[in-house]
Amino acid sequence: MTATFPLDLSGASFIVVSLLLGFFFGFFLERAGFSSAIRLTGQFYFRDWSVLKVMFGAIVVAMLGLAWLSLAGVLDFGAIYVPETYLWPQLVGGLLLGAGFILGGYCPGTGVVAAVTGKLDALFFLAGIFGGIWIFGAAEPALHEFHQSGARGVLTLPQVLNLPAGVVAFLVTLVALGAFWVAEMSESRWRLYEKTYARGRSGAPASPAPSQDEAALV
Amino acid sequence: MSEQATYLPAFSERMIKKHHVAIMLLHWFNAFVWLAELTTGAALIQSDRFRFAPQWYVELVTGVFGTRANMLRFHIAVGLTWIVVLAVYGIFGWRTYLREEVLKREIALDRDDVNWLRIRILRLLGRSNEPLPPQGIYNAGQKLFALTVYAMVPLIAISGLIMAFHWGPASVVGWAVVVHFLAVAVVVSGLMIHVYMGAVFPEEKPAFFSMITGMVPESYAYRHHRKWWEEVKMLERKRAAGELEEAAPQASSRVWAALRAREYWPAYWAALGLGLTLLAAFLLVGQGLGASGGFTRYLAFLIQLVAPGYAASHPYWSNYVQAGRPVLMDFLALELIGVALGGLVSGWLAGRLRWTTDRGPSVPVRARWALAFAGGLLSGFGARMARGCTSGLALSGGATLSAGAFVFMLSVFAAAFAGAYLLRRIWL
Numbered sequence: 146m147t148a149t150f151p152l153d154l155s156g157a158s159f160i161v162v163s164l165l166l167g168f169f170f171g172f173f174l175e176r177a178g179f180s181s182a183i184r185l186t187g188q189f190y191f192r193d194w195s196v197l198k199v200m201f202g203a204i205v206v207a208m209l210g211l212a213w214l215s216l217a218g219v220l221d222f223g224a225i226y227v228p229e230t231y232l233w234p235q236l237v238g239g240l241l242l243g244a245g246f247i248l249g250g251y252c253p254g255t256g257v258v259a260a261v262t263g264k265l266d267a268l269f270f271l272a273g274i275f276g277g278i279w280i281f282g283a284a285e286p287a288l289h290e291f292h293q294s295g296a297r298g299v300l301t302l303p304q305v306l307n308l309p310a311g312v313v314a315f316l317v318t319l320v321a322l323g324a325f326w327v328a329e330m331s332e333s334r335w336r337l338y339e340k341t342y343a344r345g346r347s348g349a350p351a352s353p354a355p356s357q358d359e360a361a362l363v
Numbered sequence: 364m365s366e367q368a369t370y371l372p373a374f375s376e377r378m379i380k381k382h383h384v385a386i387m388l389l390h391w392f393n394a395f396v397w398l399a400e401l402t403t404g405a406a407l408i409q410s411d412r413f414r415f416a417p418q419w420y421v422e423l424v425t426g427v428f429g430t431r432a433n434m435l436r437f438h439i440a441v442g443l444t445w446i447v448v449l450a451v452y453g454i455f456g457w458r459t460y461l462r463e464e465v466l467k468r469e470i471a472l473d474r475d476d477v478n479w480l481r482i483r484i485l486r487l488l489g490r491s492n493e494p495l496p497p498q499g500i501y502n503a504g505q506k507l508f509a510l511t512v513y514a515m516v517p518l519i520a521i522s523g524l525i526m527a528f529h530w531g532p533a534s535v536v537g538w539a540v541v542v543h544f545l546a547v548a549v550v551v552s553g554l555m556i557h558v559y560m561g562a563v564f565p566e567e568k569p570a571f572f573s574m575i576t577g578m579v580p581e582s583y584a585y586r587h588h589r590k591w592w593e594e595v596k597m598l599e600r601k602r603a604a605g606e607l608e609e610a611a612p613q614a615s616s617r618v619w620a621a622l623r624a625r626e627y628w629p630a631y632w633a634a635l636g637l638g639l640t641l642l643a644a645f646l647l648v649g650q651g652l653g654a655s656g657g658f659t660r661y662l663a664f665l666i667q668l669v670a671p672g673y674a675a676s677h678p679y680w681s682n683y684v685q686a687g688r689p690v691l692m693d694f695l696a697l698e699l700i701g702v703a704l705g706g707l708v709s710g711w712l713a714g715r716l717r718w719t720t721d722r723g724p725s726v727p728v729r730a731r732w733a734l735a736f737a738g739g740l741l742s743g744f745g746a747r748m749a750r751g752c753t754s755g756l757a758l759s760g761g762a763t764l765s766a767g768a769f770v771f772m773l774s775v776f777a778a779a780f781a782g783a784y785l786l787r788r789i790w791l
Contacts, residue, residue: 150646152648157440165701166648166652167700167702170698171703171706172636174633174637174706176632177628177630177634178627183721186790195627198630199633200634202631203638204762207651210642214646220645227765228751231749232770238746239772239778240775242742242745244778244779247738247783247786248782251735251739252753253655253752254652254702259721261710263716265719265732266720266735269735270738272739273737273738273740273741274655274740274743275661276743277740277742281744282659282662282677282679285679303764
């Protein structure tokens with residue numbers, strides 16, 4: 146079987162492709178509104194579910210694409226990089242990153258997009274990220290044992306659940322659809338509540354809407 | 364109804380539109396390309412006849428890329444991107460960009476222009492005080508520069524391709540080197556005036572800002588580009604009188620409207636775009652998207668720059684700093700530059716670029732900055748602990764059904780929801 150993908154790019158084409166992929170990544174993050182800490186954190190107050198919708202939606206699109214393309218023989222899934230599982234550091238790292246998310250308002254990728262669109266707080270967030278990575282890197286020798294704990298190598302959900310990959314992909318899609326339904330319900334409830342009781346106290350940023358002139362500027 | 368009275372009172376403050384956003388994007392893309400290509404090109408020249416950069420400069424620029432071969436690759440990559448972007452503008456914008464913008468406005472010299480050039484030169488020499496003839500949207504000097512550039516760009520592109528891919532025998536490649544250098548030299552001599560006029564010359568300040576906002580003050584248009592000002596007025600009068608038929612909406616205008624919409628896109632559309640980008644990443648480079656890995660590379664690069672010995676021997680940083688492989692020649696490091704550009708372009712198209720601080724209603728600005736910094740520290744530390752962040756581990760790992768990615772995702776959401784309750788004073 147000779148699968149065409151993944152390509153093995155090098156040199157100039159690798160650089161161009163990497164930049165272009167990043168370009169679209171940043172573009173769609175900004176389009177989703179992820180350059181706004183208010184919108185991102187709105188997820189955790191059940192007001193704006195776009196974090197969950199965009200993340201789960203993108204996972205499902207890419208997952209189904211990978212599944213179909215490898216079924217069709219176009220893609221060699223064995224050559225795709227799958228992040229290895231290190232149970233305990235990933236659990237603890239996730240807790241720390243989640244705490245950093247709600248404290249700082251962004252995650253690393255969205256922080257970049259926020260900073261380039263002019264969010265000053267995101268610049269401080271990015272500075273913090275560099276600091277945090279630096280501290281971890283410097284301290285890694287001391288934390289090495291924990292950093293390696295719970296190592297399971299490349300472990301996937303189909304292996305854990307002992308189900309075919311296609312079935313797991315189907316289940317994940319179902320869960321995502323369920324999550325979208327919950328998101329829509331919650332958002333419409335919130336809009337109703339806001340309309341009825343809490344007009345003007347919605348936690349929206351204090352800055353006034355841009356004027357007509359400003360709108361015409363760019 | 365007097366037509367003149369309707370616009371004259373607001374004459375000096377009123378702004379009128381000069382540049383389409385596509386032209387502004389192309390302008391700044393060109394600026395970036397020329398900066399990158401001139402910087403690396405000067406360090407790449409090997410022929411003794413043309414080499415002018417001092418040795419320390421060559422070493423400094425080469426050092427950024429690790430090896431000369433890498434720098435050459437970068438130079439070619441940027442050059443190819445430039446050719447592709449220009450070709451896309453030329454083909455898809457054939458009617459609006461090439462015919463209307465370039466042929467009619469940017470390079471067509473008329474009798475007024477020739478006179479303008481003559482008088483301008485005489486005035487510079489102190490030999491004349493004749494008034495300058497009225498000018499169109501670009502003055503004769505700008506048109507002359509545009510003509511030169513349009514003549515040189517094909518030469519630069521073709522000779523560059525010949526050099527990059529060794530098309531033809533050695534003598535042809537040798538000539539291509541000469542043509543490449545001379546054509547660039549011609550553009551650079553004009554570029555110096557262009558940059559001086561745009562960035563330094565006080566009277567042309569509005570022209571500089573028009574490349575950012577697309578607008579110029581009406582008074583400036585009246586003084587410097589009278590013929591164009593008259594065109595704009597004529598159009599406005601016709602439109603006010605209802606004589607001008609509105610152009611029929613095109614199929615592409617809906618896409619354009621979506622790109623320029625001030626509202627965020629519906630989450631599912633953004634999700635589809637993001638998902639397809641992620642899938643493309645798997646297909647083209649064999650791995651998913653990420654963010655914190657790129658940060659780590661840049662940090663490792665800095666550490667290597669300041670303390671190469673420490674970086675090479677440290678048990679963690681040495682993972683990134685390996686001999687013979689430049690730290691930044693990595694998908695995540697390169698991709699991160701793209702992320703910044705993509706966010707910038709998207710925000711720009713939607714008119715969302717402005718300096719602000721995103722914060723809850725009861726948090727002072729400085730406190731918000733401190734909190735953001737603290738959040739960044741935790742996120743950076745956590746991301747490295749987990750070997751990935753929301754993009755690199757949760758998103759990319761999730762799509763490949765990695766078990767660790769789902770563990771990570773659940774703990775991120777758990778901590779963020781718990782933290783949201785504890786920190787509700789910050790955001791609500």
